[in-house]
Amino acid sequence: MKFKNWFLMFIIVFIVWILLNNSFQIDILIPGIIVAFLVSSLFCKRCNLFSEIILTPKAFVYTFIYLGVFFIELIKSNLDVARRVLTPSLPINPGIVEVKTTLKSKFGRMLLANSITLTPGTLTVEVIDDSFFIHWIDVKEDTVEAASKEIVKKFEKYLEVIYG
Amino acid sequence: MVNTILTIALVLIMLSMVIALIRFILGPSSLDRVVAFDIMTIASIAMIAVLSNLAGRIIYLDIAIVYGLLSFLAVIIIAKYLEKSL
Amino acid sequence: MWEIKIYNMELLGAIITLMGSLVLLIAAIGLIRMPDIYNRLQVGTKATTLGTIMSLFGLLLIMPDWSGKFILLILFIMMTNPVSSHVVARAAYFIKIPFTSRTVVNKLKPDGNVINVSVENQKEVITESLKH
Numbered sequence: 010m011k012f013k014n015w016f017l018m019f020i021i022v023f024i025v026w027i028l029l030n031n032s033f034q035i036d037i038l039i040p041g042i043i044v045a046f047l048v049s050s051l052f053c054k055r056c057n058l059f060s061e062i063i064l065t066p067k068a069f070v071y072t073f074i075y076l077g078v079f080f081i082e083l084i085k086s087n088l089d090v091a092r093r094v095l096t097p098s099l100p101i102n103p104g105i106v107e108v109k110t111t112l113k114s115k116f117g118r119m120l121l122a123n124s125i126t127l128t129p130g131t132l133t134v135e136v137i138d139d140s141f142f143i144h145w146i147d148v149k150e151d152t153v154e155a156a157s158k159e160i161v162k163k164f165e166k167y168l169e170v171i172y173g
Numbered sequence: 174m175v176n177t178i179l180t181i182a183l184v185l186i187m188l189s190m191v192i193a194l195i196r197f198i199l200g201p202s203s204l205d206r207v208v209a210f211d212i213m214t215i216a217s218i219a220m221i222a223v224l225s226n227l228a229g230r231i232i233y234l235d236i237a238i239v240y241g242l243l244s245f246l247a248v249i250i251i252a253k254y255l256e257k258s259l
Numbered sequence: 260m261w262e263i264k265i266y267n268m269e270l271l272g273a274i275i276t277l278m279g280s281l282v283l284l285i286a287a288i289g290l291i292r293m294p295d296i297y298n299r300l301q302v303g304t305k306a307t308t309l310g311t312i313m314s315l316f317g318l319l320l321i322m323p324d325w326s327g328k329f330i331l332l333i334l335f336i337m338m339t340n341p342v343s344s345h346v347v348a349r350a351a352y353f354i355k356i357p358f359t360s361r362t363v364v365n366k367l368k369p370d371g372n373v374i375n376v377s378v379e380n381q382k383e384v385i386t387e388s389l390k391h
Contacts, residue, residue, distance in 0.1 A: 029238075031231070031327035087282060087309045090302050094289035103298055104364035126341035127308060132301050133341075134348045144297045144348065148364055175321065178273035182314070185280040189287035196290045196299075204351045208299050211343060212290060215307045216283050218332070219314040223276065226318050234328040241335055248343045256350040 013064070018049040068171045075167040079124060082163075086129035093146070104148040105134060108141050108157040110165060117172030124164045131160055179223055186220045207251050214244035272320030279313030282306050295359040296351050304344040311336050 026041040027033070093100055112118050122133045122141065130146035140153075143160060150156045190213050197209040218237050225233030289302030312333050319329040358365065 025331065028327040028331040031325060083305070083309055086305045090289065090305050091282070091285050094285055094292060094302060099292060099294075101293075101298060103359065106364065122345065123338075123341040126304060126344060130301065132297065132304065132348055133345050134297075134352055144301070146298060146301050151364060175269045175273045178270075178277055182273075182277045182280040185277070185284050186314075189280070189284045192284075192287035193290055196287075202296070202351075202356055204347060204354075204356060205296055205299065207347055208296065208303055209290060211347070212286060212303050212307055215311055215336070215340070216287075218336070219279065219283065219311045222315055222318050222329070222332070226322060231325050231328070234325065234332070238328070238332060238335070241332065241339070245339045245343055249346050252343075252346045252350040256353050 015049055015053050018053045019045050022048050063171065071167050071170045075164070075171065078163065078167065079127070082124075082128045086127065089129045100147075102147045103144065105142055105144050106148060106151070106156045107153050108143060108161050109153060110139055110141060110157075110161055112139075112165065112168060112172065114172045117168050120172075121161070121164055121168055125160060128160070128164075176227065179227055183220065183223050183227070186216050186223065190216050190220070203255060204252070207248060207255075211244070211248050214240065214248075269321050272317040274317070275320065276314050276317030279310045279315075279317060282310035282313060286310060296356055297348060298359070300344050300348055300351075304340060308336060308340045 022045040023041055026045060027037075030037045030041070110118065110121060112121060118136065122136060125131050125133050125141065125143060132144040132146075133141055134144050135142040141161075143156075145156075145160075150159055193209045193212045193216065197206050197213070200206045200209060218241050221233055221237040221240065225231065225237070283306070286303055286306035289306065290299050293299045293302055315329050315333050315336075319326050
């Protein structure tokens with residue numbers, strides 16, 4: 010478990026180094042390996058951020074499906090926002106609703122909150138245990154169950170496979 | 174052709190920064206000003222990227238990365254300070 | 260043949276950059292028009308994220324040699340932009356910035372307790388939250 014944390018940290022730092030230097034030459038790669046080894050050894054003593062990631066092929070496939078769903082929702086939310094802003098009567102109906110999630114891991118909840126913020130008309134205001142309080146620009150459903158079905162379910166079924 | 178379109182895009186980004194500056198001056202509370210500041214910094218990241226492409230220098234993109242890091246930290250620290258939980 | 264293809268690629272990238280700057284302009288107009296800070300944050304977060312990602316992606320198509328730094332910037336903006344808007348919304352809630360008068364429901368009280376709002380007493384809850 011400890012080795013998995015260290016290894017994922019090493020890979021992430023190394024990828025950031027390659028992207029920052031924008032080249033694959035050998036005199037860039039060798040300092041990158043040394044720096045990534047030092048950083049991940051010194052600063053990853055107690056980090057259990059990645060210990061909840063499930064490393065299976067199914068999770069790998071679902072990550073890409075999740076990214077696709079996420080980008081489609083991002084474009085849809087922008088068309089929605091542009092329609093609301095450019096209409097002269099400003100058609101908004103805002104309010105704060107409560108939704109429940111069934112995700113257990115902290116990292117999965119963070120990704121779910123970020124995804125909710127970037128989907129049509131919703132913004133996460135507060136997270137208390139397993140309930141998210143969401144500012145919704147056009148409130149359609151008032152109750153907890155209906156709002157959860159409307160907002161959370163489309164991401165939850167992918168994130169459940171990746172993070173459990 | 175490409176440079177002309179990029180110059181038009183640059184003008185539009187600058188116009189959006191000017192409109193955000195109006196909200197920065199008007200803003201009734203200080204958090205409205207933080208939101209306007211956030212939008213101005215993100216627009217200026219896009220502006221620096223377009224400028225680096227027009228000037229043909231890759232070194233300007235490093236400035237955009239550092240600017241994004243610092244503006245993210247600044248927004249979080251100002252918000253936590255106003256919340257009195259720093 | 261190859262030359263034409265490369266030229267079209269650059270033109271496509273320039274048009275995507277132009278569309279991204281239009282989305283940024285929509286974000287700024289929404290910042291002026293929306294009535295309270297929560298709705299301003301809604302417009303600000305979504306439109307600036309897509310606008311900057313589209314601008315950087317168009318520039319990536321124009322200059323494929325620099326793609327590493329553009330990809331790093333896109334990932335960075337995708338990760339940090341929702342977090343900063345979440346922090347600002349939470350701070351605005353806890354220092355009791357009033358909602359607009361068009362707000363229909365509020366299930367989060369200022370001390371963090373959950374209340375149930377039915378249709379009859381919606382109006383007094385809204386006036387209460389406006390008082391703070």
